[in-house]
Amino acid sequence: MSSRFNELLVLELTNSHCHSAYAGRLLGELGARVIEIEPLGGSSLRKYSSESYGSYLHAIYQANKENICLDLPNKPACDILKQLSEKADIILDGLGPGVTLGYGIDYKDLKQANPRLIYTSITTYGLSGAYVGYPDHDVLAQARGGVMSLTGMESGPPTRTSLTMSDLITGLHAAICCVASLISRDHSNEGKFIDMANFDTIATHLKEFTTMFLVENKVLRRNGNLSPRVAPYNAYKCKDGYVVIATASNPQWESLARAIGRGDLISEPDYKTPYDRRFKGDNVKNLDGIIEGWTINHSKNEILEIMNQAHVPCAPVQDLSSVIADEHLRHREMLLTLTGDGFSFDYFPGSMLKLSETKGCIFRPGPSLGMSTGKVLRDVLGYSEELINDLRDRSLVWGRI
Amino acid sequence: MSKILEGIRVLELTAVINGPYSGGLLAELGAEVIKVEPPDGEIQRRIAPMIKGQAFGYMQYNPNKKSITLNLKEKKAQEIFYQLAKESDVVLENNTPGVMERLRIGWEDIRKINPRIIYASTTGYGQSGPYRNYPAYDSLAQARGGIMSITGDSSDPPVKTGPSVTDFLAGAHTTLCILAALWQRSVTGSGQRVDIAMYDAAIPYLYEEIAALMSRGEQQDRLGNAHKSLFPHNVYGTRDGHIFILVEDQNQWEKLSEILGLSDVFKDHEKVRNLKELRSEVEALIDRWTSSRSKADAEKELMQGGIPCSRVNYIDEVIADPVMNEHDMFVTVEQQIAGTIKIPGSCLNILSDPGTVNAPGSPLGYHTDEILGDLLGLTPEDIVSLRQNGIV
Numbered sequence: 001m002s003s004r005f006n007e008l009l010v011l012e013l014t015n016s017h018c019h020s021a022y023a024g025r026l027l028g029e030l031g032a033r034v035i036e037i038e039p040l041g042g043s044s045l046r047k048y049s050s051e052s053y054g055s056y057l058h059a060i061y062q063a064n065k066e067n068i069c070l071d072l073p074n075k076p077a078c079d080i081l082k083q084l085s086e087k088a089d090i091i092l093d094g095l096g097p098g099v100t101l102g103y104g105i106d107y108k109d110l111k112q113a114n115p116r117l118i119y120t121s122i123t124t125y126g127l128s129g130a131y132v133g134y135p136d137h138d139v140l141a142q143a144r145g146g147v148m149s150l151t152g153m154e155s156g157p158p159t160r161t162s163l164t165m166s167d168l169i170t171g172l173h174a175a176i177c178c179v180a181s182l183i184s185r186d187h188s189n190e191g192k193f194i195d196m197a198n199f200d201t202i203a204t205h206l207k208e209f210t211t212m213f214l215v216e217n218k219v220l221r222r223n224g225n226l227s228p229r230v231a232p233y234n235a236y237k238c239k240d241g242y243v244v245i246a247t248a249s250n251p252q253w254e255s256l257a258r259a260i261g262r263g264d265l266i267s268e269p270d271y272k273t274p275y276d277r278r279f280k281g282d283n284v285k286n287l288d289g290i291i292e293g294w295t296i297n298h299s300k301n302e303i304l305e306i307m308n309q310a311h312v313p314c315a316p317v318q319d320l321s322s323v324i325a326d327e328h329l330r331h332r333e334m335l336l337t338l339t340g341d342g343f344s345f346d347y348f349p350g351s352m353l354k355l356s357e358t359k360g361c362i363f364r365p366g367p368s369l370g371m372s373t374g375k376v377l378r379d380v381l382g383y384s385e386e387l388i389n390d391l392r393d394r395s396l397v398w399g400r401i
Numbered sequence: 402m403s404k405i406l407e408g409i410r411v412l413e414l415t416a417v418i419n420g421p422y423s424g425g426l427l428a429e430l431g432a433e434v435i436k437v438e439p440p441d442g443e444i445q446r447r448i449a450p451m452i453k454g455q456a457f458g459y460m461q462y463n464p465n466k467k468s469i470t471l472n473l474k475e476k477k478a479q480e481i482f483y484q485l486a487k488e489s490d491v492v493l494e495n496n497t498p499g500v501m502e503r504l505r506i507g508w509e510d511i512r513k514i515n516p517r518i519i520y521a522s523t524t525g526y527g528q529s530g531p532y533r534n535y536p537a538y539d540s541l542a543q544a545r546g547g548i549m550s551i552t553g554d555s556s557d558p559p560v561k562t563g564p565s566v567t568d569f570l571a572g573a574h575t576t577l578c579i580l581a582a583l584w585q586r587s588v589t590g591s592g593q594r595v596d597i598a599m600y601d602a603a604i605p606y607l608y609e610e611i612a613a614l615m616s617r618g619e620q621q622d623r624l625g626n627a628h629k630s631l632f633p634h635n636v637y638g639t640r641d642g643h644i645f646i647l648v649e650d651q652n653q654w655e656k657l658s659e660i661l662g663l664s665d666v667f668k669d670h671e672k673v674r675n676l677k678e679l680r681s682e683v684e685a686l687i688d689r690w691t692s693s694r695s696k697a698d699a700e701k702e703l704m705q706g707g708i709p710c711s712r713v714n715y716i717d718e719v720i721a722d723p724v725m726n727e728h729d730m731f732v733t734v735e736q737q738i739a740g741t742i743k744i745p746g747s748c749l750n751i752l753s754d755p756g757t758v759n760a761p762g763s764p765l766g767y768h769t770d771e772i773l774g775d776l777l778g779l780t781p782e783d784i785v786s787l788r789q790n791g792i793v
Contacts, residue, residue, distance in 0.1 A: 004585050005585075026577065030581055049629050049630045050630070052616040053613055053616040053617075053629075056616050057608070057609065060612055126728060128728075129724040130723055131724050134704075135710070135711075137647060137709055139634075139645060140645060140709060140710070141711075143636075143645040143711040143713045144713075144714050144719075145714065145719060146714050147562075147563060147564060148636070148643075148713050149713055149715045149716070150564060151560065151561075151562055151563040152557075152560060153553065153557050153558075153560060156554065157643060158643050158645075159552070159553055159554070159560065159625065159626060161552055161562040162552070162606060162607070162609060162610070163609055164609055165606070168606060169566075169569065169570065169573070172573050173749060176573060176576055176749065177750070177756075179580040179581055180406070180430050180749070180751065181405075181751060182584050183406070183583060183587075184404075184405045184754065192751050192754070193751075194750060194752065196750060197728065197748070197750070199730075200748040203719065203725055203730040203745055203746075203748065204569075204745050204746075206564060206719065207418075207458070208564065209563070210716060210744075211457050211461065212450065212716075213717055214457065214720070214742070217717075219715050219717050221715065224558070225549075225558070229448065235540075235559060235560075242544075242549075242558060243544070244541055246538045246540050246541055248538070311536070313535075313536040313537070315535075315541035315542075315545040316544065317544045317545075317550060318544070318546070318547050318550065319550040320547050320607070320610055320614050322547070323545075323550075323603065323607070326545075327530075328526060328531050328600065329600070329601070329603075329604065331529065331531065332530050332598065332600075332601055335604065347611070347615075349605065349608060349611060350604070352574045352598075352602065352604070353577065353578050354596040354597060354598075355594070355595055356593045356595075357585070357589075357591075357593045358581065358582070358585055
């Protein structure tokens with residue numbers, strides 16, 4: 001079935017942040033033509049940490065996309081972007097508050113030229129409020145947004161999660177807003193302006209923890225791998241690593257107790273409910289001690305087999321080398337063998353968007369720098385060879401012509 | 402109230418976080434979401450804390466939704482469900498694979514009745530693959546999916562990301578697929594099957610680490626708060642909590658050195674980054690400086706010097722944060738029984754028509770009469786009889 005997304009043109013302005021890159025990748029997985037607008041020297045994503053690492057990061061985030069290198073601070077290059085925006089359905093702007101405006105690219109003008117344009121700004125703190133202009137690192141939004149206070153061991157300091165955690169969720173919610181705006185555009189024939197903020201998205205992901213404060217004024221804090229509500233529920237050391245065992249109900253607890261040869265604990269009045277096991281006296285500590293005393297003498301595989309048979313929820317803590325070899329993720333096409341003209345990957349991240357008729361697809365890794373500059377100018381704007389060569393000679397555009 | 406999804410009706414058979422979050426986003430955008438629950442309600446209804454018997458967790462995960470109960474083990478209830486499915490655009494569910502089929506309300510059953518239906522399942526491991534029947538919670542997906550293996554300090558056990566991130570990622574990806582399918586349907590006229598897994602969400606979560614693995618060929622030790630190339634990049638103690646500080650370049654480094662009064666030994670940022678002894682000395686000096694200040698004062702002083710930093714906020718501080726409130730991220734709403742409560746708002750900020758949280762999740766079965774009467778045209782007598790027979 002041909003997808004409506006195949007008719008979409010998306011322009012993506014990404015520099016160092018992964019939020020706009022992930023939003024663009026999702027639209028590209030669904031079939032949109034996504035063109036990344038890069039500065040002449042390439043986006044910071046490409047150079048992040050080290051040349052080799054950055055190139056892989058760019059390959060993953062910018063999969064399926066085309067790109068064009070424009071020297072945006074220069075007016076004639078901005079004019080090219082404006083002409084592209086007249087043809088575009090969606091602009092993803094992840095450059096930060098005021099950056100495009102500083103280049104003379106104003107949504108009001110773009111909208112006048114193309115009323116159907118959906119303009120999506122994605123920033124750390126949004127375009128309004130006291131934090132506009134604050135340093136905009138993902139990890140700082142995790143600190144200010146409370147995520148770090150909830151991650152880590154109870155005795156240890158607040159801990160960061162992945163360095164792109166809030167970019168990921170915000171790019172995803174930005175993509176949701178884009179498709180919602182496409183639906184609304186079918187009726188209204190008008191585009192939308194979207195103002196996404198990492199800080200806002202984080203707030204909606206704290207619901208497990210805001211509950212206790214909003215009702216009981218209790219401030220929950222990081223607690224290692226314990227559940228804020230039930231026990232036993234933790235990561236336990238075993239012979240060859242760690243496993244997580246998670247019981248949320250009495251039947252699961254009873255199966256667990258029997259599976260580790262401690263059926264006698266079931267009748268203990270102190271261990272009657274999940275709440276008692278979690279919060280009464282030293283119950284959690286004692287029970288976790290008993291469970292780890294058992295797991296430490298078994299391997300991950302032995303424990304999994306025993307717990308699966310007993311219907312006790314359990315999973316090994318896998319490191320990346322096991323994850324990329326995982327048969328389930330291969331089966332689900334979340335990890336792909338991706339080969340083609342000039343590229344070869346043994347474990348390339350696939351699409352989560354499993355739709356039966358128009359499923360998300362990955363065709364190729366992100367383009368090399370300036371790879372499709374000429375193609376975009378010709379295909380989308382109909383520029384002549386002469387004009388393109390002139391722009392290149394004046395260093396306004398760069399790349400393969 | 403957002404009008405974007407006005408006229409779209411969703412039947413939601415979900416529990417806990419993943420599925421409810423997905424349906425909640427649709428409801429924030431103006432869809433009519435009818436939550437179909439068993440007679441005793443979904444699990445979240447029984448989890449404390451409660452306000453006047455209404456579970457707070459349920460109310461915040463199910464904004465703007467209507468509630469009806471159906472005992473789907475009964476044939477009559479299945480027939481009512483078919484009637485509802487005929488009048489709906491989306492079925493959204495997060496049951497263990499096979500449960501919906503056993504109740505005869507699986508994808509194949511429903512598409513026969515309504516070929517326009519978008520049928521979305523969001524589960525722990527998805528509808529296919531060797532783990533499809535394993536029970537799943539967020540912690541288990543984080544463990545097996547490698548998320549725990551990159552979080553925390555290498556001297557501690559692997560640790561999970563605090564928020565249930567795979568639940569939310571699966572839920573939001575489901576919403577994206579449903580919207581994509583609705584947009585597609587407006588041209589083709591036919592629905593689709595959506596199959597999302599919490600476990601799959603580990604892969605986008607790990608892009609950075611996968612890139613590092615491609616580049617280095619092996620996994621790095623867990624770094625705690627440190628960064629592969631930036632230094633400093635850590636939390637430091639203050640009089641009243643912690644502050645996170647990071648430095649990206651020589652320029653910021655010089656500013657920080659000036660604020661801390663560091664000696665010339667530490668002048669060369671590159672050298673400090675590369676020598677472990679110098680790094681630990683610097684960590685101790687920063688900590689000494691921050692420890693004598695409040696986090697607000699430390700943050701103010703460092704920001705004035707152009708040093709990227711942020712206080713580490715706890716839940717109470719997040720809820721009281723002025724920008725969170727300017728952005729309506731915590732809203733005061735009314736529930737039929739619980740009364741006035743404060744819950745998280747919507748982050749879907751589409752300016753002329755933003756996602757909104759107008760009401761918390763409703764009491765169990767609150768809209769049963771309205772839905773059976775107005776939507777399906779059943780008489781009050783019919784409904785009384787269905788109640789007496791334990792169908793609704």
